[in-house]
């Protein structure tokens with residue numbers, strides 16, 4: 001069995017299930033989703049994406065806190081004994097999966113960008129290594145084989161399973177070591193993971209004040225603002241905006257790279273975008289190797305000209 005663990009039915013879960021079905025169909029494995037949630041919703045969307053949906057519904061899963069999820073996930077895994085366990089490399093997966101791997105005394109490959117399966121049923125887990133300079137393919141010698149996968153690296157395929165069985169498992173109530181005394185939902189700008197258009201800036205934008213034109217343009221095209229690590233380190237933008245190896249992976253329809261050199265660590269987060277437009281004053285900048293359209297010019301003045309052409313006063 002190949003098991004996907006999630007706490008919600010969202011795009012990431014369906015992407016991962018699509019890949020899980022593709023791999024499992026080759027080995028005749030069953031695909032199961034362990035869904036741990038406070039409410040039973042959007043289940044219709046899962047039909048055809050798994051042989052089994054194992055549902056654990058409990059109020060204690062309303063807000064993510066490790067203890068209740070860990071105890072209950074371990075219980076289900078020990079009962080169903082999957083060969084492979086996958087989860088998205090979101091806060092949920094990145095927190096739960098290492099703790100679960102430790103409980104099961106097995107290995108975990110974090111932040112994979114590609115998965116495959118060989119004839120023996122070994123999961124081939126590929127991820128950037130050595131500062132993003134090589135793509136390493138890792139095979140786990142212990143069982144179960146566990147991996148987290150970056151969101152947006154797999155496409156959503158049409159459902160392939162004839163029947164999806166919904167199984168209810170009774171969760172154990174776990175007295176949490178953390179007490180939630182309240183929380184505030186952060187007012188986010190357009191999320192870069194979901195935007196169709198991203199205007200991403202590098203140090204070639206020259207100064208923080210020039211972000212003004214970037215935000216205006218993003219608003220015009222209903223897009224989001226991304227950044228390189230250099231920009232985040234310079235405190236022009238928060239870490240939420242960082243795209244790349246140690247930031248987010250994005251796959252928008254249009255990616256505008258303004259004043260970005262194109263270091264491998266940045267490319268790891270955006271090179272699968274549909275159309276890449278690069279603006280850099282250095283014609284030999286590596287970003288042009290992945291760009292569909294290249295403009296050798298000052299980034300700020302090009303963005304300003306686009307804005308003016310769109311009708312901004």
Ligand code: FAD
Nearest residue numbers: 202203204228229230244245246247261265266281298299
């Ligand atoms: P620079 O490399 O300084 O490039 C600026 C570019 O702007 C140059 O190409 C220059 O020609 C151009 N330019 C200058 N003036 C202008 C102008 N007026 N108009 C137009 N162009 C101009 N980086 C990330 O982005 N994301 C990551 O997740 C990430 N993770 C990393 C993880 C590790 C382990 C390591 C070691 C590094 C990581 N980095 C990451 C850093 C990465 O190696 C680069 O340092 C970074 O991406 C460079 O950012 P930049 O392109 O903004 O700056």
